[in-house]
Amino acid sequence: MKTYLVTGGAGFIGSNFIIYILKTYGDIQIINADMLTYAGNLENLKEVENNPKHIFAKVDICDKEAIGKIFEKYAIDCVVNFAAESHVDRSIYDPEVFVRTNVLGTQNLLNVAKKAWEKKNGFDREKKFIQISTDEVYGSLGDVGYFTENTALDPHSPYAASKAAADLIVKAYYDTYKMPVNITRCSNNYGSYQFPEKLIPLIINNCLNKKALPVYGDGLNVRDWLYVEDHCRAIDRVIRKGSIGEVYNIGGHNERTNIYIVKTVIKYISENLDNTINEDLIKYVEDRKGHDRRYGIDPSKIKEELGWKPTTSFEEGIKKTIHWYIKNKAWLDGIASGEYTNYFEKMYGNL
């Protein structure tokens, strides 16, 4: 039996990852350390709530003592660090917590893992620290070209800068101590359990509630979209086969403009649920400060070296996703109250 410490496992990608791992393997138990910020939700883990191989601990990754206790109690084989403040717009309003969690939290996890794993003659090669990072650390692309693992880091938002700083600390633990690490940098994810502050679930939620659909700037910024289960399979591949110290970009060449995404959601909902929903709901609003124009991942390395490729096309994934939110409207309604209402009003005013 292997034991993974998954941080941020009550968030969007972390919960999908835990469900994927427990469904796929019988010999892995997961300690899920999540502080349950506004973005953490144990409802995301209903599918595995009675599974004894999922052990939840309400823990802040910055808390040395609490993380230390987890390592004392369990023989952790692998840390998968999803825990983060993850929303660019929130980082523009309030960067401080991004530095605290994303930078200092990652450093704390590295340090506790190092103490537990380091032996006299170095590290046990079976142990691994996986840092879940993002394509945003590379900055923004023009109309051509892609981010490779060798692209220089050039983050723009406070969120992206905090993730880039964390990546560099992880790299330093490899360069200095030869700690067994990998960094993964994935493009925009979409799928079930994504918090409705992010573009796709926000647009779906607003369509379902017949509210205006905010599109920043000219709507022509491009993001490279990956279905969350494909991301989870890629991380699994990196844990099992990734060469120590390496960075792996993850993406599936699914670049779309934001306005294309918004129109796709409207069309699906109009054809399948409510034909009164139409493009009149679109509202162009003030652009995001420092808005990156285009992201595009070159996934050649993970494809060639680890044999991973995405299995869900964008057309299939977006349909599955919209359908999931329609079926799970109660989950959305549960979130879209309280803190979310205040956030929405602060961000979008009276749309």
Ligand code: NAD
């Ligand atoms: P999310 O915001 O949905 O979830 C983050 C989780 O971390 C939440 O459950 C939250 O409670 C927890 N958390 C926050 N601060 C914590 C702390 N101090 N201690 C313990 N737990 C804490 O985020 P997500 O979209 O699932 O992203 C997960 C990771 O993947 C992040 O590191 C993010 O940078 C990265 N990533 C996300 C995307 C994307 O498109 N969503 C793409 C690439 C990389």
Ligand code: TDX
């Ligand atoms: O209301 C909106 N209107 C709009 O036009 C929102 C919320 C977003 N947008 C635009 C901004 C972006 O160009 O849509 C695009 C996607 O925005 P987000 O969903 O906020 O994602 P992004 O900023 O691209 O960052 C995401 O991908 C990389 C995740 O939030 C990060 O955690 C991840 O690292």
